[in-house]
Amino acid sequence: MKVNWQGVFPAVTTKLKEDGSLDHDAIKSGLNRLIDSGVGGVVMMGMVGESAQLTQEEKRTVIRLAVETVNGRVPVIAGLAETNTASAVQYAKDAQALGVQGLMVFPGLTYKSDPRETIAYFRTIAQASSLSILLYNNPRGYGVDLTPDVVAELLKEPTIEALKEETYDTTRVTDLINRFGERLAVVCGVDDLVLESAALGAKCWVSGMANAVPRESVELLKLAVAGDYERARKLYRALIDLFHLDTHVKLVQYIKLAENITAGYAETVKAPRLKLEGAEREKVVAIVEKTLANVRALSK
Known part of the structure; x- marks a missing residue:
């Protein structure tokens, strides 16, 4: 399956x-829920997936479970976050053998x-498999x-197809599209810049x-890509x-609490990492509940 870099790709x-x-x-169960909701693909073990805290055996188990569960319905992208090139190359080879369609490669x-x-690192990984590569840019x-100059060198590798843009600078979206078409x-990599990124031409969002x-x-990105900004803005403001x-250092805990x-x-x-507690937990719960109420109000 060739990866079509369009739609919402949850960082699961x-x-x-x-x-x-x-x-x-x-x-x-979580993967089936996401696919039933209309996502365009799934990214396993990105930073939200706690890749850096999982053992090598756990990472490969998650990949195997994802590939078996998704069963070709959408692309499965495996996060690749390693401390050295040799381990990264082996992971890329193992991920391909386990059946994923792409890699999201961290520095x-x-x-x-x-x-x-940086160029040597990403090039070596790209050459280790035939998988589609999503570069992860979060300086x-x-x-x-x-930077665009670094990306220009990396695009000499044909399997490098996409870049998760997380500089928090929307001008970078335009600069990349202008230069590389x-x-x-x-790919938008920041939840609270998705509408802005889509307005500038991004069609995929790792969320x-x-x-x-x-x-x-899924609905928000569809509206934005279609240019229905009036409805998109209302939904975006609700969310x-x-x-x-x-965008917070504790985003993993916040996302898991919201998912709970x-x-x-x-x-x-x-x-x-530890579970949230006390006033911090109460604050996140209140935000989630307010958001759900906002969304319900839009459908009335």
């Missing part, structure tokens, strides 16, 4: 039992590579910026809060407080 939460082990049934973790090193989080799919509100997220939580409220899945996270 990794469902866990209370003891921190993988909850296989919940992982399968090498724990080291802020310079442009020459705030990882200290490495895939159809050669590069510019964290789509775990909690998948149908509404925006929830989407702001996607909307779909009943456990809030359990991998340490060193």
